Amino acid sequence: MRLYNTMSRSVEEFESIEDGHVGMYCCGPTVYNFAHIGNLRTYIFEDILKKTLKLNGYEVRHVMNITDVGHLTGDGDDGEDKMNASAKREGKSVWDIAAFYTDAFMNDISRLNIDRADIICKATDHIADMIEVIRILEKKGHTYVSGGNVYFSIDTIDDYGKLARLNLDELREGARIEVDSFKKNPKDFVLWFTNSKFKDQVMTWDSPWGRGYPGWHIECTAMSMKYLGSQFDIHCGGIDAIPVHHTNEIAQSEAATGLKPWVKYWCHGEFLINDKGKMSKSSGEFLTLESLIRKGYDALDYRYLCLGAHYRSQLKFSYEALDHAKSARAALTEKIKALKAEAEEASELHSENAKKYKMEFIDAVSNDLHTPQALAVMHSMLKDGSVSSAEKLNLIRFFDSVLSLSLDRIEKEERVGSDEDIALLNERAEAKKAKNYQRADEIRAILAERGYSIKDTPNGSFLVKNL
């Protein structure tokens, strides 16, 4: 399969370090608030990546962190701790905040049919691992203590910023933020804080440098290497992580182990934007999955919307676009119900065309996760009369192993309704036969009020629960 690598800025043939196995680390959420649907788009992309790897025969070890330590809103010793701020705002302890939003996140993930990572690790459970990495960096001369904090010195390595292709000289000129005066180089970053101007910092731990808390890049370095080894295959995240977070992770990780490259493939998901620009937690419109569901959408409508765009291009969100996804998914569901009514069981693929569609789907998704193409293949397949219904069911199940739209869980048209409802339906049939259309339409209105639509088919009428 082929995959775009941010490090090389090109699509590369994917080759795992260890034959048949892939180690994959995905930056998880900071649990101080609900995830918005833009955040969720990235996890959907990572899910597609993981499932496509599996489709290609790889065994995947998937690790995701939960950042439950407070991050400062600025990189220096300034800004406000997000966890603390949320705790104060909601009148809860920081630990309660973390637990609450972690649960909320997991709930969103499962509603979107996103596979849970094999290992989900919390930053607060790995403080000792982080301290260990900092000690190694200190021993190797990559750190300095200034103003009470331990910093990583980027001038001790010669390839800082290679992922983002940063031009350090120009960046320094263009800096818009006030430089932390304790830093030797403005791009140095904190590994361990002991000196925060926020005296009410609740989450602190003992360390060789004093009681304090970790900087916000060290957790990913410590935890990814703990579970995936000192070098591994894939590291994912949103594109915004490239210039600072991932750049710093690489710097400290490669400095600590002396091994390059730390990560073989860097994969980043583009933003979901609206007419005002990107969604973000700190500004702009903040839409949660929950808010979409309350408006009557299904979580999978949103997943379908995301699948319709390539993960490396910005996707314009609007309710109009979501409505389209909803309609498209409803029509898909109808088609699959019909298939299930025509063929009880999926069958092996016999026809040439059925096999062709399977290949086309694999090619689409294996070519840097071209889900829009994969969806197009699926739609063409469904329309193709030369493929039998039983074969179509087989293909749908196969496609859904990556798409995860719960296509395989769609049951054949359910004949629902209480005895009373069915009696009404029969009365309508009688009325129609007697050409008493007024009564027939009355009954249709009554049933509609009870939440049913009537489907008239050549084989008789039946009721369907409205969505």
Next chain:
RNA sequence: GGUGUCGUACCCAAGCGGCCUAAGGGAACGGUCUGCAAAACCGUCUUUCAGCGGUUCGAAUCCGCUCGACACCUCCA
């Protein structure tokens, strides 16, 4: 100020030098079926890819300029 990305028909969105007189979905409209609807199915929305130049036998695809949008350099997916 610096660095990138992008602009595709009514909407979302693929395509990234010739299978493109541009996938797929949605909406709309017309038709078949139906007492009428709904659903389903069929058809139409195709000489056009922001604009203007250029390169080429050939450009939505490459180059230049103009206009517009977005992102990053600050916590952010």
